[in-house]
Amino acid sequence: MSVDPAALRRVVAAFLASRTSASTREAYRRDLTHLAVALGVGADGIPSASDVRDAFGIEDDPEVRTVLEHLVDLGPDWWRDWRDRLEGSPATRRRRVAAVRAFCRWWSRGCDLENPVADLRPPGGTDRGGARRGAQDVVAFAQADMRRLLDAARRPGPVGARDVALIEILYGCGLRASEAVGLDVSACNLDDLEDPYLVVTGKGSRVRAVAVPYGARVALEAYLRVGRPELAARRRGGAPADADAVFVSVRGRRLAREDVWRIIVAIGRRAGLTEEGGRVFPHALRHSCGTHLIQAGVDIRYVQAHLGHASPVTTEVYTHVTAAHLKSDFDRAHPRARSGAGHRADDPGRAEPGGEQA
DSSP states (O other): OOOHHHHOOOHHHHHTTOOOOOOHHHHHHHHHHHHHHHHHHHHGGGOOGGGOOOTTTGGOOHHHHHHHHHHOOOTTHHHHHHHHHHHHHHHHHHHHHHHHHHHHHHHHHHHHOOTTTOOOOOOEEETTTTEOOOOGGGOOOOOOHHHHHHHOOOOSHHHHHHHHHHHHHHHHHHOOHHHHTBBBGEEEOOOOTTSSSEEEEEEGOOEEEEEOOOHHHHHHIIIIIHHHHHTTTTOOOGGGGGGSSBBOTTOOOOOOHOOOHHHHHHHHHHTTTTTTTTTOOOHHHHHHHEEEEEEEEHHHHHHHHTTTOOOHHHHHHHHHHHHHHHHHHHHHHHHGSSSTTTOOOTTTTOOOTTTTOO
């Protein structure tokens, strides 16, 4: 049976409308596109961002119900095969499976149908609580690489000032790209040099105050004083909210998440990090913030609050990254950790015949 693209589009639109955050809706929309492709309808089965609106009464729509019953009838083998064929990093594949699980759970409850993916587990192994994200999924830069990124971002003019401030805020404040582009000038409280902070709206529309470290404050103040006014003066029309946006484009419009991704990747390329096989993307700066704070001995509860994690379990991934780094350093430095290292006659840990070893 072929899937009716229009009916699938209606139910996806209704699901997206049930999410309050625009960033969350866009993330689900992108991830559900991969399901639509597997069903043979592609982008025709997914509404555009402008078409997302409340689709009241879908539970009584016979065409929608036919599509949903088809999803139920696909069977667990089809869903497992779809999961196993997903491309991307382990974290990306788990996110796409999570999006489909949330989507199916939503319509199965509203339409009183069986949830076809209730037992579908994320790829890469799980425990009782679901997928466990390992340290290998977290990309965190060394501090030397962070300095290389900042050096590569420093260029004359307002764009250079903006890019330095953007990196400093993503790293120093640990912001998500969506939080950075949503940041308003009115939310920047920098006058109190003893306690500068940003008011940030994060996932689930949760609002938190984020401390601004010295380097980020200096870069942000310089950009707001000189760079941003020049860029904002170029704005012609656009959304009223653009007028209060901190990070704006060369045309004075509020940056989008895709713009932040493009900017960070380009800076990483100039810094030579991608030539060495490294992955450079905005969220890696947030990972670097959490990792470096944990490495510095900062209490995990403070790191949780700083990054806006709803659960300390999410923050614990940075302790695993730190442990992995420490083990790597240990393996390089300790003679007994080196492969093939054997006992030497002058080894102080070797007990001589008749002697004692502590």
